[in-house]
Amino acid sequence: MKNGIKSTLIRHISDNWVLYIIVLFAFIVGIAAGSFSVGAMDETQRSELIDTINNFFVILGTTPMDTSAIFKQSLLNNGEMALLSWVFGLIAIIGVPLIFLLIVVRGFVIGFTVGFMVKEFAYRGLLFVTLSMLPSNIISIPISMAMAVVSTRYSIYLWKNRQNIMDKAQRRQQFLIYTVIVLILFGALLIATLIETFIAPALVSLFSDALK
Template sequence: MIRRINDIVAKHIQGNLITYFFVILFFMTGISSGAFMSKALTDFQNKELIVYLKNFFSIVDSKAINNLAILKQSLLNNFQTGIIIWILGVTVIGIPLILLIIGLRGFIIGFTVGFFVKQMGFKGVIFSLVSILPQNILIVPCTVFIGVLGISFSLMLIKNKTRKNTRYSIVNQFFLYSTIIAMIHIIIVVGCLIEAYISPFFIKYISTYM
């Protein structure tokens, strides 16, 4: 069973190498842009974010973390992204918007990590590893995968638009497309659980040293 899944995934990647290249390129460009933007902040913006960061550490250190609230927010954010990409995938104009969303996700990560490292140096690296990396080990690949599926489905619609008698095939492909994305969201849920219940534990522990 696992071998069969591996074969399916390998064939999918091989058949969509160019799409994966562009999606990952946009994601990495977003990370680079976010990291650069964190260094381009004005002194006022830096001071505002530093104050916010200090308040965050003091709150984390003194109060119990509301894991359920974090889980709800994480599920909302990631499900919104997945659903928007799914919707854009069934349009013929969704490809650039999907790439933009992927780039924006990269930008947020790059800006956050860049700011932590800029303000806290090596401590910022450690904090990024415990607060951002654990959940994104699952969430980022899933988001990239969903982005590739959305673009692939959109390209399929464009190709079939000039063909006749493809309605039945498109309906089948749509159900397959939707089912796979729904299954990927199960993995995203695991990432959200990590963000809500595991990362906060490390953040609370490490905040005492910040």
């Protein structure tokens, strides 16, 4: 079974390597845009955000993190990503740029967060994003890209067959396959949610003294 899954993944990437490159490019564009936007912040926004983060660092290690709130927010973010990718894949070629936009936005958020933390807090910012973001994003970023590729491929499939008279059973089968794959990928995103909820806060608390 393990070899079967491995061969399926290799075949999937081999068949869709062009789409993966495009999605990766969109993600990098988002990261770059997020990083550059840090410098475009006005002084008031910058000061307010710095004060908020400094206050968070001060209470680190003394006040337990609200894991319930973290779980809900992470689940909402990942759920929105999966749902929008699935929906955009259903609207044929029109959905393709929207799918890429999702990846750009995800890259933007990461680029802005990392860029701001490192610029304003130096090693403390780098340590914080490494502890709080890296563990879950190791899983969520590749899964989000795979979801974007699957949705894009299904969207292109619908476009190519828009004028073909296909059996309803065949259409239903392709739709079910597409939906199941997205659900499986969302299941993998749930692992990232659990990491973000329990492991990342534990790591941040463990190194709380270095962050103050």
